[in-house]
Amino acid sequence: MNSVLTLNKTLHVEKKLNELDLNVNELVETASSVIVPLGPITAFAARHPWAGMEHQTFEKTARFLKNIGDVDIYPNESLIKSGLEHGEIKEEFLEIGLEKWLDDQNLALSRDVAKEYCLAALRGDKPSTESISIAELKNWAMKLNRFKPKMTEKHLVQTYSQLLENQERTTVAKVLNSHMIKWCKLYLDSQAVWSMPNRKEGFYSAWKGLVKHDPALKPTVRERLSNIPDEADRALEEVLLRLEIPFTDIQEYLEAHLLALPGWAGMMLWRTEQSDEDRTLLIEYLAVRLWLEWAIIKPYLPLQQQKQANQMTLEPLIAKWIQWGDMPIESWAQLSGTEIKARLTLAYRFDNILRNRLWLEAWEKTYEDDLKKLISSNVNHEAERKNQSALVQLAFCIDVRSEPFRRKLEASGPFATLGTAGFFGLPIETCKLGSEHRHPSLPVMFKPQMQVKEISREPELEPFQQRLGAVHASSSTFKGMKHHVLAGLMLPEISGPWLTFQTLARSIVPRRAGAAFRKVRENWLRKPAAELTLNIGQSDTELSIGFTEKEKVTYARQALKMMGLTENFAPLVVICGHGSHSTNNPYASSLDCGACGGASSEFNARVLAALCNLKEVRQALAMEGIIIPQDTIFIAAEHVTSTDELRFIYVPELSEKAREAFEQIQTVLPKVREEVSAERLMQLPNIGYKGEHPTLEAERFAEDWSEVRPEWGLARNAAFIIGKRELTKECQLEGRAFLHNYNWQKDNNGTILANIIKGPATVTQWINLQYYASTVAPHYYGSGNKRTQTVTSGIGVMQGNSSDLLPGLPWQSVMTSDHELYHIPLRLLVVIQAPKEYIEKLLKQDHTFHQKVYNGWIRLASIDDDGNWVSWS
Incomplete structure (x- = not known):
């Protein structure tokens, strides 16, 4: 009898699949817009x-x-309070933003009454002393x-x-996430x-073969997963029908599942x-996740997505007034x-999200106003003439950490600096x-067009390769022994003396130990x-x-x-790439060049x-x-950037x-380095540092394997200024x-x-919003x-042993302490030195940039050669 029912159900599902004709590839591709690709942490x-x-x-x-x-993506009350306490938000801009919002509301209410209510809400005025019972509130809510x-x-x-789970009937959402984390770790582990x-055979096929043996699942759940389709796309179609998700809700349902674990997804x-x-890995991921969900919640089905339509009661709105x-x-x-x-409508519209939006915009306008005053007073044509007679010109990456170094370097002599994207436009x-490792050294939104390798024609090449092979072999052997049952028992005795010595040295004298170990390795x-393969040649990859x-x-x-x-x-032009050096730091690549995909741009x-330097190029x-x-x-x-050298x-x-x-x-470089380190280190929460020997202290930070914050990275970034160097040369921009x-x-x-807008502006916006998020x-x-x-699995980090694969920066990269903010969460302000007609043309021709500006993902201002400032957002 059961086999007959199962057959009938299968035939029914097949019939509905044929009638519905779902295009799961298109649905999954569209739904994936709510997440972003997450690459390995080694190339952050x-x-x-x-x-x-x-x-x-x-x-x-x-x-x-x-x-x-x-999930809140506007600054919360705690962050806003921090901004107010540090004088970073001028309330005059808050009132300007409020007035603009009220202009668009068309409420049948006195403007003064509406404004007074909104300002009190924005400032979080203390509750009225009037004591109102819940019963009384409900009574008035019924009347109104x-x-x-x-x-x-x-x-x-x-x-x-x-x-x-929200109905407090079960913990199935947490259970489902824990199973998905387990299976993702198993599949993606590159070190196992x-x-x-x-x-x-792929994620879905491998999971399908193993899940029926998973002791963490109840026998009834494993039984439900015993006869599922072999192909992932077909499996996803069928499980959507079994869950009875309405066709109009499928995309949103897939989005919700992707956002449940956005890191693993x-x-x-x-990988796709x-x-x-x-290329089908995301479909396979969703097929696994939805089949697990169906099997776990089968006893509770059918469920229906409910709408929050006109369900808000009036009690909270009355209480707000x-x-x-x-x-x-x-x-x-x-x-x-x-x-x-009108009053109830105002209380409903002026919710927490809107209030935090107005606070954020006031915060951003305050920064823009301060920057405007700083730059507008610095239209210095004398600096331009000085640049033309420079003895050395140095091209740095646009990275915010270059700004203090450039400023100190220019003040030390006849040196001119320039800013450009750190990959220098080379799609390599x-x-x-x-x-054997190849790295795309360009922004992640682009693909490399050719490969450039280091080669050597020296007789010492073969011995060097043998020595390098010995290093790799010893490292591989050490890792293998750690994972081997019997060898692992012997490993402490074999490696103990060396690791003990290294631990003590790196803990007591980290700077000297790090330098010594590095020197020994380099000398051995x-x-x-080596030379670079600049001329066209054959390759064993798709790239020439x-x-x-x-x-x-x-x-x-x-x-x-x-x-x-x-x-x-x-006479001398220096092309300056940049990178960072730190020890015992999973996020080391996040401190390298963002324009080179998490690697040094040297x-x-x-x-x-x-x-x-090539004669034919010149x-x-x-x-x-x-x-x-x-x-x-x-x-x-x-x-x-971590040692300022x-x-x-x-x-x-060189010519004469x-x-x-x-x-x-x-x-002059030693003095410049010392001055930059002194300025930078005072911003780090360095207990006991009194401002002495900044160069040595910077080296200690980089070599200390217990240091959770070797440098601030790009924290506090807030603006992208596109213009002549003299526009900002005399400005103290604080590395922002x-x-x-x-x-x-x-x-x-x-x-x-x-x-510039297509490449560097996009990179800086992504960096900015990653720090913001x-x-x-x-x-x-x-x-x-x-x-x-x-x-985890050699690809990323988790909190503990079972969490989402965490996509962003650690707390220590954005906070001075558990309760003190360092990075200021502002959306990037792009300032372009050009006439208005240039900006108008840019916005007209670049739809993507226009969308970023007018949808609030980026802010835009322009300044002409006479210092006239125009805000476009």
Whole structure:
């Protein structure tokens, strides 16, 4: 009998599937816009978590996330209070924002009454002393019910497991998440000695084969999962029907499941983008998750998604008028029906999300006003003339950490600095000598076009490779022994003396120990001299090696134009990549170059400097009007942001003038480094540091393996300024601004500005909103406390041993302490030095940027050469 019922049910489902003809690929692709790809933490790439939702306003996204997962993405009252206490919010801007909002409301209510109520709500005035009983509130709510304001109908966008859990009938949502975390860890673990059986067949197939043996599931649940479809897409279609999800709600239902664990789902999405073999991985993830949900909640089915339509009672609205409107409850009887409805409507619309939005906008306007005053007083044409006679020109990444270094360096002598994206416009994949690892060294939204490798023709190459192989083999052996049952018992005795010595050294004298261990390794490896594969060649990958002759000229020209260096060349031009150094830090790559996908940009700097030194490239550029003097030499350096030093990594044979310039800059760098470290270290919560020996202290921070905050990274970033260097040269920007050189007078058709907006502006916005999200929602979009994190499966971090794969920055990257804010959560302000017509043209031609500005994902201002400031948002 049971077999007959099962057969009938299967036939019924098959019939409905054929009738419905679901396109699950399209549904899943659309639903995935609520999450973003999450790559491995070893190549931490900045992504803002709402990149797929920019077609709607920031406020609408905030309401959606509050509704679906109770996640707040506006600063909460605690953060706003911190901003007020530090004088970062001027209430005059709050009132301006409120007046603008009230202008759009069209309420049949006195403007003074409405404004007074709203200001009291914004300031969180204390409750009225009038004592009102719940019974009395309910009585008045019944009397005023016919004046209930029109409320927006909205779906309660939750999964069935979440609905059941919210009804306090079960903990199925937590149980479902714990099972998904377990299976994702098994499948994605890149370090496991025993990998998941049948892993090569795909996530869904491997899970399907193992789940029937899972002792953590009840026998009845395993039985329900015993006869499910073999193909993931078909399985997803069938389980949606078994759950009886209405067709119009399917996309929202899938979105809710993706947002239940956005980190693990994001890792699956990232994998789908990396190779064709994994292109269905997100569908497989959802198929596994929904089948598990169906099997666990089967006894509670059928359920129906409920709507929150006109379910709000009036008691909270009446109470708000008592609290913030200083309105005794009896006074409602003296009002006309029109005014009653207007007051209730105002209380309904002026909710917590709107209040926090107005506070955020006032915070942002305060920063913009301060920046406007600082920049407008600094239109300095004398600085421009000084730049033209510079002895050394140094091109830095736009990274906010470059700003203090550039400022100190320019003050120390005849040196001019320029700002440009840290990958220098080179769409390359890099591979260093002796390494099999290839890294895309460009922003993650782009794909590499060619590969550049380090090669050596020295006789020492083979011995070096043997020594390097020995290092890798010993490391591999150590890891293997840790995971082997018998070998693991012997490992402490074998490794104990060395590890004890290393532990003591790194704990007692971390700076000296780190330097000594590094020096021993370098001296033993003795890396031979290496050159770059700049010329076109064959490759064992899809990418060709090196550049064609035309590409060499194209990328050199593009890089020089982007940084605004096409004339008045100094004898020495330094292309400065940047990276960071820290010890025992899972987030080390987050401190490297965001424009190079979480790696140092020193490799890109070397490539560009080498291209610009090529005779044939210079001859081709000269024919286009970019004349590089014969005695001008390009060299490459790396700005190490955690120790504030500038390391020269590529110095070819120098001309006499270039050698003099090189010697002069070397003499000032120690002092510049000390001054930058002194300024930076005073911002770190360093107990016991009194401002002495800043260089040594910076090195200690980088080498100390107990230090949870080796540097602040890009915390407090707030603006991206696109313009001439003299616009900001004399400004103390506190390391909060990305700086990109741009001269609108040399950009007749707006192409350079369009490219800056398309690439660097997008990178800086993603960085900005990642820091923002990690501050306002640290346990959802951040990664919580560093001290309690677990590095998981070699790909990311969790809190404890069973949590979501955490996508953002740790608490220590945005907070000075558990209760003191460091990063200020402001959306990025883009300031462009150009006439109004340039900005109008940009907004008209670039729909994506226009959308970012007018939907509140980015803020925009412009300033012309006379200092006139225009706010576009």
